[in-house]
Amino acid sequence: MNARRLLATLVFAALAAVALAASATRPPNIIFVLSDDLAQGDVGVYGQKVIQTPRLDRMAREGTRYNQAYCGTSVCAPSRTSLMTGLHSGHAPVRGNWEVPVEGQLPLPASTVTVAQVLKSAGYATAVAGKWGMGMFDTTGSPLKKGFDHQIGYNCQRHAHSYFPTFLYRDGVKFDLPGNTGTGVGPIYAQNVIQTDTLQWIRAQKDKPFFLFYAITLPHGNHEIDDVGIYADKPWSEQQKAYAAQVTRLDRDVGQVLDLLAELKLDDNTLVMVAGDNGSSFEPSSAMGKLFDQAGNGLRGYKRGLYEGALRQAAIARWPGVVPAGRVSDEPWAFWDFLPTAAELAGAKLPAGYTSDGLSLVSFLRGGPAPTRDYFYWELHENRPIQAVRFGNWKAVRNGIERPIELYDLNADPAEAKDLAAAKPDLVARAAALMKAAHTDDPNWPLTGRAAARDADREKNAKKKKAK
The missing domain is CATH 3.40.720.10 (Alkaline Phosphatase, subunit A)
Known part of the structure; x- marks a missing residue:
């Protein structure tokens, strides 16, 4: 580290310490x-x-x-x-x-x-x-x-x-x-x-x-x-x-x-x-x-x-x-x-x-540095329930429970253009295991489709809009 960078680092550290000390009571x-x-x-x-x-x-x-x-x-x-x-x-x-x-x-x-x-x-x-x-x-x-x-x-x-x-x-x-x-x-x-x-x-x-x-x-x-x-x-x-x-x-x-x-x-x-x-x-x-x-x-x-x-x-x-x-x-x-x-x-x-x-x-x-973790997980229930998981620089997407898992290397391919699932079955298996572990069953959000109660509310809303 050169002298200028070292000085900048020390100055920032000092300012941060002052700010944190000032906020200690509040x-x-x-x-x-x-x-x-x-x-x-x-x-x-x-x-x-x-x-x-x-x-x-x-x-x-x-x-x-x-x-x-x-x-x-x-x-x-x-x-x-x-x-x-x-x-x-x-x-x-x-x-x-x-x-x-x-x-x-x-x-x-x-x-x-x-x-x-x-x-x-x-x-x-x-x-x-x-x-x-x-x-x-x-x-x-x-x-x-x-x-x-x-x-x-x-x-x-x-x-x-x-x-x-x-x-x-x-x-x-x-x-x-x-x-x-x-x-x-x-x-x-x-x-x-x-x-x-x-x-x-x-x-x-x-x-x-x-x-x-x-x-x-x-x-x-x-x-x-x-x-x-x-x-x-x-x-x-x-x-x-x-x-x-x-x-x-x-x-x-x-x-x-x-x-x-x-x-x-x-x-x-x-x-x-x-x-x-x-x-x-x-x-x-x-x-x-x-x-x-x-x-x-x-x-x-x-x-x-x-x-x-x-x-x-x-x-x-x-x-x-x-x-x-x-x-x-x-x-x-x-x-x-x-x-x-x-x-x-x-x-x-x-x-x-x-x-x-x-x-x-x-x-x-x-x-x-950012905190380290095993994975990030998402699911979404709009039409067909879908899932995704990121572990390290690997990203897996499943566009429906009946669909195959896609696999992407975010480091080399942030645009998710090249599906590597066929070439990396071990990583696909890991992604599947993470998706299973990260999902907790909820009657309102089944991975197999829409909850009946949600469809009922949609029907009520549709009737209300039609009546207007």
Whole structure:
């Protein structure tokens, strides 16, 4: 190590020690911004060329960017469940999108523990803003029963498809947006309401440790925006302009959160993490996929699949003086690591008998290596239940219980273009054994197909929509 590099290392170590010492009497604030459908390829530092994301790009320069950060699985509800509960989708109580009439999704059971409950037990103020989607307010999965003091925004995923809804919820109580009901002046963009409330909540918590789960609906469809801004004169379709503007609005709103932390002098004691909840929602050959080139990283697959393009997320962490600035990591981690990470940062313990599938990332966030583990596992129950497992640099995918296992060498073939299953029967057998071990049977999520109760709820929803 040359003298300049040694000096830089010593300076960073000293700054980190100062920051950690300063936070010894007060654990760090934790903010996790979960963007709905943000793809790696949407963000400038990941290679996006036509959508502007200056604040996320700056956040990456001031923190660490992760190239192999994995979501819980590749659709909304189960991915969020994994993030909140510390369980991968072979153990989690929600493993697919299950719509429940009249409003909401399959709720988290009462026995499930969330990050918010763990942090609340350690004295944190807690809030969820944006979209919850893990149980309506009259169920066991209500965010207000899962450790959150405050809630603002949507609960039901279907409701969250509208950016100009007639109502939102605050602390479980419905309130109207008059401009969207014909009783007020002008349309009201829901994200503006949610952002204002969120910033006010952060300001009110400045003297105590807090946890904010900011589950921003941007840029999920419907692709609606109140102002396409810098994209107004682009020779694109209205949908393309709206999508680009949604991503840039997300970028702006994250920037406002970071600016507020600086104003309140909370920067040095706040971990901020940003990630998407699943891969791109656009098929690469579609007009949207081609324009925004979300597959520009060369990865295969997108939302509702289990190839790398569906699972790897745009993910950035920032904590000045603790998370190394300008670092780019190719080491993998997954959403189910967040709960044990937050618990360690807060000095909190998990309830007796509750076991997380995750590993703490605290040392990794500070600049150390990623934790070692035997495997990463995913399953997804949308149409045909599918599975995937990564062990070392080997990745196996099974697109249905009756389908053969595919095998890829991610080190040599990150695009998963060359199936090596026929040449590596021993590794296929290992993958099969890991898939079996990682999956816990659940009557709601059989690997053989849909649960009858889920089909019944789908039929009820279909009848309701038809009646409208």
